[in-house]
Amino acid sequence: MGLFDKLTGTQRPADGVVPVAAEEVRAALLSLNSSDVPYVIRDGGADGADLVAEWRLAEPTWQHLFVQSQLSRALRIRMRLVQEDHEVRAVEEQWEVTRVGNPPRPAVSRQYSRGPDRTVTRTWTIERGSSGRLQATETFRFDGADLRDPLRNAVLNSGWTWRGLLLGKL
Secondary structure: OOHHHHHHOOEOOOOOOOOOOHHHHHHHHHOOOOOOOOEEEEEOHHHOOOEEEEEOOOOHHHHHHHHHHOOOEEEEEEEEEEOOOOEEEEEEEEEEEEEEOOOOEEEEEEEEEEOOOOOEEEEEEEEEOOOOOEEEEEEEEEEOHHHHHHHHHHHHHOOOEEEEOOOOOO
């Protein structure tokens, strides 16, 4: 892996993994959809991509999680499947998120960035332990890798390259 690959988050499949057809990669990515994950993978035609994965910020079932986490950035990954090269080109896009209204709901601001990002939100509780000493206990964790990693792993397991893009068209 070269320096540029590291900067873009590009990864190649393990040696000996035979690439499957684009339809199978698409099916593998869509199979990650589940009601118990905080993201959705959908058709990306309206966004200029083959598939789009994004946080479920607006869904009532998940809003409490995003409000509780005080998530400051929304993440969306647009993906293009390139059969000839056996690669999925992925653009990670982030927006600043604020809270508006009562009850609070997320609202996207104008701040935008593009490229791999590591957004982690943690909440800790400090209390006295059984020994009487103060101790910190992690009570909540929310990580942007929870969206990216399953997508990338599905692509790599299909024998395709995950190519992160910083610049240019998808």
